[in-house]
Amino acid sequence: MAENNQRLRLAMLGGGDGALIGGVHRIAARMDDRYELVAGVFAPDPAANRQFARTLGLAEERVYADYQTLLQAEAERPDGAEVVAIATPNHLHFPMALAALQAGLHVVCEKPMTLTVEEAEALARAAGESDREFLLMHNYVGYPLVQHAREMVASGQIGKLISVQVEYVQEWLTEEPAADNKQAAWRLDPEKAGAAGCLGDIGTHAFHLARFITGEPVSAVSADLVSHVPGRVLDDNVQALLRFEGGARGSLWASQTAPGHENALRIRVIGDKASLHWQQEAPNELLYAPLNAPAQRITRRDDLLGNAVGRSIRIPGGHPEGYLEAFANLYQALADRVRSGQSVAWLPGVEAGVEGMRFVEAALQSSQADGRWTAIRPVDTAAGRR
Ligand code: SOE
Numbered sequence: 001m002a003e004n005n006q007r008l009r010l011a012m013l014g015g016g017d018g019a020l021i022g023g024v025h026r027i028a029a030r031m032d033d034r035y036e037l038v039a040g041v042f043a044p045d046p047a048a049n050r051q052f053a054r055t056l057g058l059a060e061e062r063v064y065a066d067y068q069t070l071l072q073a074e075a076e077r078p079d080g081a082e083v084v085a086i087a088t089p090n091h092l093h094f095p096m097a098l099a100a101l102q103a104g105l106h107v108v109c110e111k112p113m114t115l116t117v118e119e120a121e122a123l124a125r126a127a128g129e130s131d132r133e134f135l136l137m138h139n140y141v142g143y144p145l146v147q148h149a150r151e152m153v154a155s156g157q158i159g160k161l162i163s164v165q166v167e168y169v170q171e172w173l174t175e176e177p178a179a180d181n182k183q184a185a186w187r188l189d190p191e192k193a194g195a196a197g198c199l200g201d202i203g204t205h206a207f208h209l210a211r212f213i214t215g216e217p218v219s220a221v222s223a224d225l226v227s228h229v230p231g232r233v234l235d236d237n238v239q240a241l242l243r244f245e246g247g248a249r250g251s252l253w254a255s256q257t258a259p260g261h262e263n264a265l266r267i268r269v270i271g272d273k274a275s276l277h278w279q280q281e282a283p284n285e286l287l288y289a290p291l292n293a294p295a296q297r298i299t300r301r302d303d304l305l306g307n308a309v310g311r312s313i314r315i316p317g318g319h320p321e322g323y324l325e326a327f328a329n330l331y332q333a334l335a336d337r338v339r340s341g342q343s344v345a346w347l348p349g350v351e352a353g354v355e356g357m358r359f360v361e362a363a364l365q366s367s368q369a370d371g372r373w374t375a376i377r378p379v380d381t382a383a384g385r386r
Pocket residue numbers: 020021170201202205263
């Protein structure tokens with residue numbers, strides 16, 4: 001397919017006033033000038049929806065009451081939306097993504113992909129039957145040094161994988177949140193968040209990061225989920241042991257009740273020749289520690305990292321890049337795929353969502369059975385969508 005840099009017409013579902021991630025999607029989509037926001041439904045309340053859309057400068061007739069009307073009306077326009085970004089509470093991901101694929105749109109979907117494994121599998125089938133792209137927003141794989149770590153593992157630089165320690169800890173739900181905290185309200189409500197709390201919200205990011213860097217599926221989990229805040233229904237702290245398909249062992253800790261931790265995602269990948277250590281709050285460096293030799297601090301240099309990684313670097317080393325740039329890398333890669341047919345193998349897709357939901361389900365079952373080892377059914381990635 002020929003290079004075509006025409007901006008992709010983007011519609012957005014969710015992400016209105018008071019939302020954190022909606023604004024991030026809009027910044028990330030614009031960063032490389034590959035998208036134009038043309039339509040949306042930002043809030044269920046009609047007045048709030050219109051008011052918010054006005055702040056974005058959207059044409060009034062392209063601000064819709066609900067997603068069904070948006071999909072239908074945009075399909076009838078010659079300049080209709082081509083991609084839809086879903087940044088709503090979890091329970092809406094599945095119906096919206098399914099309808100969008102069926103309406104012929106490419107989909108960008110927040111994690112966790114669905115509420116259940118059944119929904120995830122149904123979405124994977126729908127994506128398989130369509131010729132549209134599906135991007136699951138596991139944004140942390142967009143960091144250049146995460147991609148570099150993955151390349152180092154794949155090219156044998158750490159040797160045989162022995163263990164993985166991954167943790168994603170935050171403090172923001174340590175206390176009962178204020179009643180008007182919109183972010184917290186739906187995340188703590190099983191009707192909207194699903195059966196998993198912290199496990200679904202950030203445990204899935206940690207799980208995907210481990211899977212992404214190592215390239216190895218996790219075959220079984222033994223999990224212990226707990227809720228520290230009295231009256232809270234969903235888990236807010238997860239400790240899990242992992243068994244990787246190739247024999248490596250791992251541990252995953254996800255918590256939203258960890259005072260002093262803001263957005264502390266970090267991973268250590270241990271091989272028999274070397275270890276790697278990366279932290280999201282200091283994302284411009286990766287520690288490479290070979291056996292019996294001095295450790296090396298690898299910095300995010302555009303001139304040293306490989307081509308695949310180089311494309312996702314915008315300014316030379318020493319000029320910090322961060323969360324927004326990493327997020328934008330996924331949007332950029334999706335645009336490459338849609339406009340130029342470029343294969344971007346690292347982009348998390350619908351299979352990553354199925355895998356994530358199978359992990360969530362297995363961890364929930366394991367915890368209910370007092371930590372019993374529970375198998376995670378493997379995902380067929382033959383279709384090349386990960
Ligand atoms: C809240 O815990 C949250 O916004 C998550 O929902 C995001 O996925 C994570 O990236 C940052 O924290």
